[in-house]
Amino acid sequence: MTLTAPTNHNKNPTPSTPRQSKPQLAPYSPRKPMTLSFTPKRQTGTRLLNEFPVGCCLIVRGAGISESNPNPVALIEAAITKTKEKYPTSPAIVDKPLQVTPFSSNSRLQPSKSLCAYIQLAREVRNDRLEGQEDEPRIDLLEEWRHALMLEHPEWEVKWAPAKSGKDKRPSIRFPEITGSAREETPETASARMAILKWLDTKGYALTESFLSKGGLICTLRDYRHADEIIALENIIINPALTVKVTRVKQIEIENAFEMIILAIPNADYEGIEGSVLEWIANQSLDEDDNPTLADHRTACYPMKARAINDGNAAMQSQFNDLKRLVKDHIAASTLQFSTLNESIQAVTSSVRTLQDQNAATQRALLGQFSAMDNAKTISDMKNRELDLSMQILIEKDERQRIKLVKMQQMVCNRRIEAEQAYEHSHRDATAVFRTQIANCSIALPTPTTPDSLIKRRQLDSASMDVDESQPPVRLSSPTHTRQADESSPAKPLGSQPKRTAFRGVLDMLRTFGSGTRSIWFLRRRLVSNRSTVSSLSNIFAIIILLSIVQCAAAATFIPPTVTSSMSVLVINANGFVQPVKVSHVNSMINVRRPHAFVIGETKTQSKVRDSLPHYEYDVYEKPGVKADSHHIFKWGIVLGICKDLQVLQQAIVKHASLKGRVVAVDVALPTPNGKCFKHRLIAGYAPWLLE
Structure with missing residues (x-):
C-alpha cells in the first residue's frame, strides 16, 4: 500500500489530521458462483460430484449400529425426511436440499463396512461446472441440520468432517507394541496380530480394516463407541502370555467450520499493526447485539x-x-x-x-x-x-x-x-x-572368644582340695587330658564330698541351660570325679542366665489351674474397641494380670480385633458387632480370649438370632487332683439394656 502526501495550496497551512472513512464490508450472501477453472472439461458430473465436494460437509458416525446389515445412507436420508416433516416452518431445513454421500471404500468390488456417511448441500450438474442455489459454503445451514439430526438421533455423532473423503481416524485404535509391515512381517508379529484380531472378534467388535505400520497395528472399528471402550482399558490381556497397550490414533476434530489466515503483515515495519488489525476485525464482526464474534487468534512464531x-x-x-x-x-x-x-x-x-x-x-x-x-x-x-x-x-x-x-x-x-x-x-x-x-x-549360642589359657581355676573347698596355682590350667576340650587330670588328682575324704542325689532342681537345669557346653562338662565332672571346678563366665552368659530365669518366671504364671491354683478371668466393658490408646491400655492390663481367660464386651465394630490382642499367647474367639438400625454405627460385639495352656475342646455354636454379636461360648478341659480332667464351658455374654 502506497501513501501520498496532500497538496499544499497555502504557504503556511495549518497542520491537521486527515479524516478516515470507516471501511464497508460486502454482504456475506449472495455472492458470485465459484468456478472450477482447474477442472478438466471432459468429465462426467458424477465424478465431479464425488471428487470435489463443496467446502464444508458433515460426517455422521454410528448410523445403524443396532441393525444386522445396516445401510447408513438410507438411514440418514430417512432421518432427513423425518426432520423436514418435524420442522415445517424452518426455511433453512425445508428449502435447502441435502446430499448424502457414502463412506468410500478401499476395495473396488465391495462397499465400505463403515457406519459413517457425509452430508453436504446439494448441487446440480451443468456441463463442466457446478452450480446451484448456494454456490458458497453455508455453514449456518449445515449447523442447523447438525443440531436437528442430533436431536432426532442422540446415538449418532454428527461432526464436521475432519479429513478428506473416506478418511476418519475417530473409530481407529493403535497397538504400538505390534510394529512392522505387511511385506516384512515376522512370525512373532503375525502371531500377535492374529491373537488381537481373534480377541476383538470374540468380544464382538466388528472391524472395517486393519493393517500394520511402523507406528503399530491399526484397527478401524465399525462403531466409534467400541473404540472408546477399548481405549479406556489402556492395557489388554489377550492371553496369559500376551498383554498389549492400546492408544487412540491422533486426529484433530473440527470445532469451528472456518478459520481465517491473514498473511504478510509487516509487523517489523509498522509497530502495532497486529493489534490494529485485530481491533478492526473485532469491530467489523459484531452480531446483532453488538457482541464480538471473534473467538481466538494466534500468531506464528518468528525464528528467534x-x-x-x-x-x-x-x-x-x-x-x-x-x-x-x-x-x-x-x-x-x-x-x-x-x-x-x-x-x-x-x-x-x-x-x-x-x-x-x-x-x-x-x-x-x-x-x-x-x-x-x-x-x-x-x-x-x-x-x-x-x-x-x-x-x-x-x-x-x-x-x-x-x-x-x-x-x-x-x-x-x-x-x-x-x-x-x-x-x-x-x-x-x-x-x-x-x-x-x-x-x-x-548349637545356637556362639562359642566364647576368650582363649583357654585365660580361664583360671578357683578352689571351691580349701579344706579338701589343694591346687597349685603355678601349674597351667586344664584344657577343657581334651577328654584325654581330662582323664589324666582325674587320675592324678588326690581323692577327697568322704566327709568333704557333696551329697549326691538323683533329683536335680530347676535352678540346676537353668544353670546348665545358661552356661552351655562348658557348664555341662563341669557338672558331669563334679558328679563323677572328686573335684569340682567352675569357669568364670563372661558377661554375655550372665545375661543369658538372667533372661532364662525371667523367662521361666513368666512361664510359671501360665500354669493351668489345679487344686492348688485358682482360675482367673479378666472382664472388660470396652464401650468401643477402635481407638489405639484404648487398645494399648487393654493389652497392657492383659499382659500385667496374665489371666487364664479375658472377656472384652461392647467392641462396637464389625472388624476383627484379634490381631490387636496378644493372640500369640491366647486363643481369641469373637463375635463382631451388628449394625444399628437406621444408623451407620455398630452395636454390641464380644471377644473371649483363652490362654493357650488350657486345652480347648470346641467352640459352641450360638444359633439364636437375638444373640448375634452378644454371646461367645467355648468348652475347655480343666485338670483334677487325681490326674484326670473335666469339661467346663466358658460363656462370654453382653446383656444390653434394650431387650427385643
Whole structure:
C-alpha cells in the first residue's frame, strides 16, 4: 500500500489530521458462483460430484449400529425426511436440499463396512461446472441440520468432517507394541496380530480394516463407541502370555467450520499493526447485539522465538531426565531398604518364635518338676507311714492285729513303689526337656572368644582340695587330658564330698541351660570325679542366665489351674474397641494380670480385633458387632480370649438370632487332683439394656 502526501495550496497551512472513512464490508450472501477453472472439461458430473465436494460437509458416525446389515445412507436420508416433516416452518431445513454421500471404500468390488456417511448441500450438474442455489459454503445451514439430526438421533455423532473423503481416524485404535509391515512381517508379529484380531472378534467388535505400520497395528472399528471402550482399558490381556497397550490414533476434530489466515503483515515495519488489525476485525464482526464474534487468534512464531522455545524444551527435557533418574534411584533405595527391613522382621519373628518354643518347653519342664515334687512328698509320707506300721507291728501282741498291720504295710509299700515310678517318669520327662533346650542352646549360642589359657581355676573347698596355682590350667576340650587330670588328682575324704542325689532342681537345669557346653562338662565332672571346678563366665552368659530365669518366671504364671491354683478371668466393658490408646491400655492390663481367660464386651465394630490382642499367647474367639438400625454405627460385639495352656475342646455354636454379636461360648478341659480332667464351658455374654 502506497501513501501520498496532500497538496499544499497555502504557504503556511495549518497542520491537521486527515479524516478516515470507516471501511464497508460486502454482504456475506449472495455472492458470485465459484468456478472450477482447474477442472478438466471432459468429465462426467458424477465424478465431479464425488471428487470435489463443496467446502464444508458433515460426517455422521454410528448410523445403524443396532441393525444386522445396516445401510447408513438410507438411514440418514430417512432421518432427513423425518426432520423436514418435524420442522415445517424452518426455511433453512425445508428449502435447502441435502446430499448424502457414502463412506468410500478401499476395495473396488465391495462397499465400505463403515457406519459413517457425509452430508453436504446439494448441487446440480451443468456441463463442466457446478452450480446451484448456494454456490458458497453455508455453514449456518449445515449447523442447523447438525443440531436437528442430533436431536432426532442422540446415538449418532454428527461432526464436521475432519479429513478428506473416506478418511476418519475417530473409530481407529493403535497397538504400538505390534510394529512392522505387511511385506516384512515376522512370525512373532503375525502371531500377535492374529491373537488381537481373534480377541476383538470374540468380544464382538466388528472391524472395517486393519493393517500394520511402523507406528503399530491399526484397527478401524465399525462403531466409534467400541473404540472408546477399548481405549479406556489402556492395557489388554489377550492371553496369559500376551498383554498389549492400546492408544487412540491422533486426529484433530473440527470445532469451528472456518478459520481465517491473514498473511504478510509487516509487523517489523509498522509497530502495532497486529493489534490494529485485530481491533478492526473485532469491530467489523459484531452480531446483532453488538457482541464480538471473534473467538481466538494466534500468531506464528518468528525464528528467534522458535529457537528460544526449542532451547527451553531441551533444558526442560534435561531436567525431566534428571528428575526421572532421581526417582529411579529413590525407588531402588526404597526397595533395598524395604528388603532389608523385611529380612530383619523375619529374623526377629524367627527369634521370637524360638523364644516362645523355649518358653513352652520350660513350662512343660516346670510342670514335670512340680509333679516330681508332689511324688517325692508322697514317697516321703509313705516311708514315714511304713516306719510307723513297723513300730506298731513290733509293739502289737495280738496276732490278728499284726496280720492286719502287715497287710497295711504291704499296701503302703506298693503305693510307695508306684509313687517312686511316677517320680522317675516325671523327672525323666523334665530332664529330657531341659536337655533338649541345652542342645539347642549349644548349637545356637556362639562359642566364647576368650582363649583357654585365660580361664583360671578357683578352689571351691580349701579344706579338701589343694591346687597349685603355678601349674597351667586344664584344657577343657581334651577328654584325654581330662582323664589324666582325674587320675592324678588326690581323692577327697568322704566327709568333704557333696551329697549326691538323683533329683536335680530347676535352678540346676537353668544353670546348665545358661552356661552351655562348658557348664555341662563341669557338672558331669563334679558328679563323677572328686573335684569340682567352675569357669568364670563372661558377661554375655550372665545375661543369658538372667533372661532364662525371667523367662521361666513368666512361664510359671501360665500354669493351668489345679487344686492348688485358682482360675482367673479378666472382664472388660470396652464401650468401643477402635481407638489405639484404648487398645494399648487393654493389652497392657492383659499382659500385667496374665489371666487364664479375658472377656472384652461392647467392641462396637464389625472388624476383627484379634490381631490387636496378644493372640500369640491366647486363643481369641469373637463375635463382631451388628449394625444399628437406621444408623451407620455398630452395636454390641464380644471377644473371649483363652490362654493357650488350657486345652480347648470346641467352640459352641450360638444359633439364636437375638444373640448375634452378644454371646461367645467355648468348652475347655480343666485338670483334677487325681490326674484326670473335666469339661467346663466358658460363656462370654453382653446383656444390653434394650431387650427385643
